[in-house]
Amino acid sequence: MSTKPGPRLNAQNINPNVVAAQYAVRGELAVKSEEYRAKLAKGDKDLPFDQVISANIGNPQQLDQKPITFFRQVLSLMENPLLLEHKDVLTNQLGYKTDVIERAEWLLSKVGSVGAYSASAGVPAIKESIAKFIERRDGFPADPSKIYLSGGASSGVNTLLNVICAGPKTGVLVPIPQYPLYTASLAVLNATCVPYYLDEAAGWGTDLDTIRTAHAKAKEAGTDVRALVVINPGNPTGASLPEDNIRAILDFAREEKLVVLADEVYQTNVFEGRFYSFKQVLRALQSENKDGKFDHQELASLHSVSKGMVGECGHRGGFFELVGFAPEVEAEIYKFVSITLCAPVVGQCMVELMVRPPVAGEPSYELYDREYSRIFNGLRERAVALHKAFSDMEGVECGTPQGSMYLFPTIRLPARAAEAAAKEGRKADEFYCLRLLEATGICVVPGSGFGQKEGTLHFRTTFLAPGTEWVGRIVDFHKKFMDEFR
Amino acid sequence: MSTKPGPRLNAQNINPNVVAAQYAVRGELAVKSEEYRAKLAKGDKDLPFDQVISANIGNPQQLDQKPITFFRQVLSLMENPLLLEHKDVLTNQLGYKTDVIERAEWLLSKVGSVGAYSASAGVPAIKESIAKFIERRDGFPADPSKIYLSGGASSGVNTLLNVICAGPKTGVLVPIPQYPLYTASLAVLNATCVPYYLDEAAGWGTDLDTIRTAHAKAKEAGTDVRALVVINPGNPTGASLPEDNIRAILDFAREEKLVVLADEVYQTNVFEGRFYSFKQVLRALQSENKDGKFDHQELASLHSVSKGMVGECGHRGGFFELVGFAPEVEAEIYKFVSITLCAPVVGQCMVELMVRPPVAGEPSYELYDREYSRIFNGLRERAVALHKAFSDMEGVECGTPQGSMYLFPTIRLPARAAEAAAKEGRKADEFYCLRLLEATGICVVPGSGFGQKEGTLHFRTTFLAPGTEWVGRIVDFHKKFMDEFR
Numbered sequence: 002m003s004t005k006p007g008p009r010l011n012a013q014n015i016n017p018n019v020v021a022a023q024y025a026v027r028g029e030l031a032v033k034s035e036e037y038r039a040k041l042a043k044g045d046k047d048l049p050f051d052q053v054i055s056a057n058i059g060n061p062q063q064l065d066q067k068p069i070t071f072f073r074q075v076l077s078l079m080e081n082p083l084l085l086e087h088k089d090v091l092t093n094q095l096g097y098k099t100d101v102i103e104r105a106e107w108l109l110s111k112v113g114s115v116g117a118y119s120a121s122a123g124v125p126a127i128k129e130s131i132a133k134f135i136e137r138r139d140g141f142p143a144d145p146s147k148i149y150l151s152g153g154a155s156s157g158v159n160t161l162l163n164v165i166c167a168g169p170k171t172g173v174l175v176p177i178p179q180y181p182l183y184t185a186s187l188a189v190l191n192a193t194c195v196p197y198y199l200d201e202a203a204g205w206g207t208d209l210d211t212i213r214t215a216h217a218k219a220k221e222a223g224t225d226v227r228a229l230v231v232i233n234p235g236n237p238t239g240a241s242l243p244e245d246n247i248r249a250i251l252d253f254a255r256e257e258k259l260v261v262l263a264d265e266v267y268q269t270n271v272f273e274g275r276f277y278s279f280k281q282v283l284r285a286l287q288s289e290n291k292d293g294k295f296d297h298q299e300l301a302s303l304h305s306v307s308k309g310m311v312g313e314c315g316h317r318g319g320f321f322e323l324v325g326f327a328p329e330v331e332a333e334i335y336k337f338v339s340i341t342l343c344a345p346v347v348g349q350c351m352v353e354l355m356v357r358p359p360v361a362g363e364p365s366y367e368l369y370d371r372e373y374s375r376i377f378n379g380l381r382e383r384a385v386a387l388h389k390a391f392s393d394m395e396g397v398e399c400g401t402p403q404g405s406m407y408l409f410p411t412i413r414l415p416a417r418a419a420e421a422a423a424k425e426g427r428k429a430d431e432f433y434c435l436r437l438l439e440a441t442g443i444c445v446v447p448g449s450g451f452g453q454k455e456g457t458l459h460f461r462t463t464f465l466a467p468g469t470e471w472v473g474r475i476v477d478f479h480k481k482f483m484d485e486f487r
Numbered sequence: 488m489s490t491k492p493g494p495r496l497n498a499q500n501i502n503p504n505v506v507a508a509q510y511a512v513r514g515e516l517a518v519k520s521e522e523y524r525a526k527l528a529k530g531d532k533d534l535p536f537d538q539v540i541s542a543n544i545g546n547p548q549q550l551d552q553k554p555i556t557f558f559r560q561v562l563s564l565m566e567n568p569l570l571l572e573h574k575d576v577l578t579n580q581l582g583y584k585t586d587v588i589e590r591a592e593w594l595l596s597k598v599g600s601v602g603a604y605s606a607s608a609g610v611p612a613i614k615e616s617i618a619k620f621i622e623r624r625d626g627f628p629a630d631p632s633k634i635y636l637s638g639g640a641s642s643g644v645n646t647l648l649n650v651i652c653a654g655p656k657t658g659v660l661v662p663i664p665q666y667p668l669y670t671a672s673l674a675v676l677n678a679t680c681v682p683y684y685l686d687e688a689a690g691w692g693t694d695l696d697t698i699r700t701a702h703a704k705a706k707e708a709g710t711d712v713r714a715l716v717v718i719n720p721g722n723p724t725g726a727s728l729p730e731d732n733i734r735a736i737l738d739f740a741r742e743e744k745l746v747v748l749a750d751e752v753y754q755t756n757v758f759e760g761r762f763y764s765f766k767q768v769l770r771a772l773q774s775e776n777k778d779g780k781f782d783h784q785e786l787a788s789l790h791s792v793s794k795g796m797v798g799e800c801g802h803r804g805g806f807f808e809l810v811g812f813a814p815e816v817e818a819e820i821y822k823f824v825s826i827t828l829c830a831p832v833v834g835q836c837m838v839e840l841m842v843r844p845p846v847a848g849e850p851s852y853e854l855y856d857r858e859y860s861r862i863f864n865g866l867r868e869r870a871v872a873l874h875k876a877f878s879d880m881e882g883v884e885c886g887t888p889q890g891s892m893y894l895f896p897t898i899r900l901p902a903r904a905a906e907a908a909a910k911e912g913r914k915a916d917e918f919y920c921l922r923l924l925e926a927t928g929i930c931v932v933p934g935s936g937f938g939q940k941e942g943t944l945h946f947r948t949t950f951l952a953p954g955t956e957w958v959g960r961i962v963d964f965h966k967k968f969m970d971e972f973r
Binding site: 007008009010011012014015016017019020022024028035039058060061062063068070073074076077078079080081083084087090094095096113114115116117118119120125152153155156159163164165166167168182185186189190227258259260297299312313314315316317325326327329330333336337339340341342343344345346347348 | 493494495496497498500501502503505506508510514521525544546547548549554556559560562563564565566567569570573576580581582599600601602603604605606611638639641642645649650651652653654668671672675676713744745746783785798799800801802803811812813815816819822823825826827828829830831832833834
């Protein structure tokens with residue numbers, strides 16, 4: 002082998018699991034949209050649009066969203082603690098309230114320098130703040146020693162799946178459609194993804210019969226199904242699960258002895274009803290069932306600073322909480338995170354600020370509350386506007402916005418469009434999204450990137466971009482597309 | 488299986504590759520040292536020391552090292568760009584020079600918000616700054632499109648090994664002793680570590696015959712050896728490789744068609760001679776050998792903001808540069824990094840500042856230069872003091888400090904110490920280091936955590952801790968230990 006010319010590594014001899022992984026959110030369309038953006042930045046006038054709108058990725062601050070002032074003021078002091086030698090200047094001339102200064106001083110006393118590695122699982126004091134946040138949210142206590150800071154939720158998912166998956170025999174139930182991190186990570190780990198379809202007719206809720214069937218089928222095929230992923234609120238669907246749905250899932254997980262991975266990064270992006278955490282519902286089930294049948298249920302729930310009204314994805318902050326895991330497994334999780342040393346420390350501080358924002362009566366509260374509400378209302382308004390536009394479009398159907406940052410409409414395209422797509426070797430939804438990008442500069446993700454039922458087509462779009470002009474561009478494009486291929 | 492009581496996951500059924508991985512740098516001793524630190528913080532007076540010194544990990548800012556002012560001033564503005572509305576206050580009252588403000592404005596114009604995801608491989612403008620830095624360092628051009636920002640060098644190593652390793656048949660040559668990230672990552676990937684011993688008698692240099700023998704033996708055993716790791720300057724050894732050594736390694740890699748992974752995170756921590764990058768030496772070989780025999784050599788070189796005089800490990804910033812990789816393999820690397828979204832954006836900014844610090848004539852240069860030199864000189868002085876202490880200790884031998892942040896002395900312990908260790912089920916060096924921690928609060932890492940030749944014992948200590956009082960504590964402990972077990 003050492004005499005063959007050309008490089009040593011090629012697509013045939015490298016890790017086949019990496020080659021097999023698919024991740025459309027940042028795939029061909031995303032790359033193309035960046036090329037367009039670069040062209041426009043260079044003053045190119047040949048494109049039929051003057052702006053690229055990255056509606057393919059939940060990246061709030063790339064679009065309209067301004068960071069929350071309190072968070073960033075504290076972080077500026079974490080980066081340059083020497084500023085704290087000028088408190089009068091900070092407060093009298095730069096608009097820093099006293100609670101900003103107090104929080105920074107407190108965090109510095111706990112973190113030391115943000116330039117130093119923290120403990121592997123995160124800064125102990127930040128884990129305590131998270132535990133208190135979970136306690137306030139759920140009404141049940143939380144144990145700081147079961148909390149692990151991570152580089153966004155993605156790195157938490159990666160840690161958990163790495164520990165859980167023991168090769169191709171291991172099966173993990175994953176909702177379809179799903180955020181492709183799960184299928185991609187399972188592919189890299191050469192574990193088996195056991196898909197269960199969400200129920201589009203029921204607002205993309207989880208249907209227990211469907212899960213049960215998928216599980217039974219996989220078990221029959223010899224797969225050792227040991228974990229169940231739930232994304233709530235849903236990505237890409239936006240569905241927000243009611244409490245009884247979560248109870249049913251946990252009861253099923255208990256029956257079948259499945260570890261539950263609850264991806265709850267959109268927990269504050271809820272427009273309809275309220276958010277129920279898996280932890281809260283599990284604790285309720287545990288206290289209701291005195292026979293102890295829920296006592297050994299394993300749950301890992303994940304959260305992040307990337308979404309919600311925080312929207313600080315670039316800081317790569319997040320955490321997961323473990324419930325019911327064996328100490329020997331926790332030790333392996335600890336070892337795994339220690340190999341990557343620690344989550345970014347500024348991101349950890351951002352987590353602390355997210356879970357302990359200013360409260361009523363504190364100097365920064367009023368501004369914080371105003372900024373937070375403006376972001377929340379803006380998201381809801383744009384979701385509603387986008388939804389309205391979709392309901393007026395031929396062949397497009399979309400449930401009402403419930404949560405997260407996305408809409409995931411069904412599209413029915415003419416047969417000739419499918420034929421034209423096939424000629425280019427593309428799926429019909431990919432073809433549609435590519436045309437949309439080329440015509441309007443708006444980048445969305447084809448439903449095939451998340452998985453969808455055979456014979457259905459969708460796309461996922463965020464509702465983060467400011468204004469509604471771009472929504473009009475989608476409507477116009479769609480009309481022309483339908484006319485062209487009718 | 489679903490009727491057995493207890494949790495679903497246990498050490499027997501989870502990922503055996505994770506279970507098999509070892510990572511001593513943050514292992515038992517590190518955990519114990521953190522417990523002592525917590526005890527002391529609570530006012531405990533029972534311990535025989537009043538301070539824990541974490542000499543187990545290269546974490547400069549946890550110890551003496553102050554961050555460089557220019558870096559942190561710019562980052563404070565990246566976190567809170569609203570401060571730029573008060574430039575007069577910044578410059579007249581807070582000591583921000585104009586180049587700080589200009590750099591922050593430039594970075595903000597390129598990055599947008601540090602709270603937004605960047606492009607998967609990093610902010611394009613930061614990749615351009617890195618390319619220019621490499622060009623200045625090496626005297627050969629660098630291509631920004633071959634540069635990938637990563638969360639510290641660790642995440643870069645993880646990406647590269649994930650792509651390179653295709654199961655147990657894949658072999659990667661790793662120096663022993665080595666920073667255990669390599670063996671741990673190979674264990675997690677279930678690939679084969681092919682160890683080659685460094686030559687302690689030659690200042691821990693690489694001996695080509697040893698590498699050749701290790702390679703041939705592995706090949707004979709059916710292993711597909713496809714990559715060679717070099718850590719230069721060395722960790723834990725501190726060795727800094729001369730140019731001819733690097734030439735010989737590259738020539739061997741070419742002959743045997745091995746991808747070279749050059750871990751160069753300590754490139755500015757060099758006390759003896761100068762640093763030669765693998766990229767520079769490869770480019771020189773390529774231009775000298777007109778027959779093109781080096782043209783297909785694949786090299787990935789890694790760098791980080793964690794070490795050097797920067798010491799900003801908590802920011803998790805780093806990058807790797809690819810040379811000679813096939814485009815189809817680069818595409819897989821891109822996909823892999825895109826699954827984890829992007830490196831922390833503040834960390835990326837820190838990389839930019841590291842590769843483009845103030846230069847002579849710029850307003851912040853004088854202070855930067857003074858801070859940088861003070862850190863460099865402080866490290867060298869402490870290395871020399873520690874080395875001197877070791878040379879006075881019975882049974883301890885240690886080469887002169889050449890580079891990195893570590894000394895890695897050999898220790899010869901009395902047979903009775905080995906027996907006492909065995910009784911506790913420990914390796915003798917582990918036993919020694921545990922006793923050192925218990926007696927002095929100084930945490931170092933046993934040589935077995937990095938690998939060492941059968942029958943030899945070592946430990947790794949950083950020389951980051953301030954002062955020399957703690958060095959005296961090691962000397963005293965060692966004397967008592969030897970007396971006890973003689």
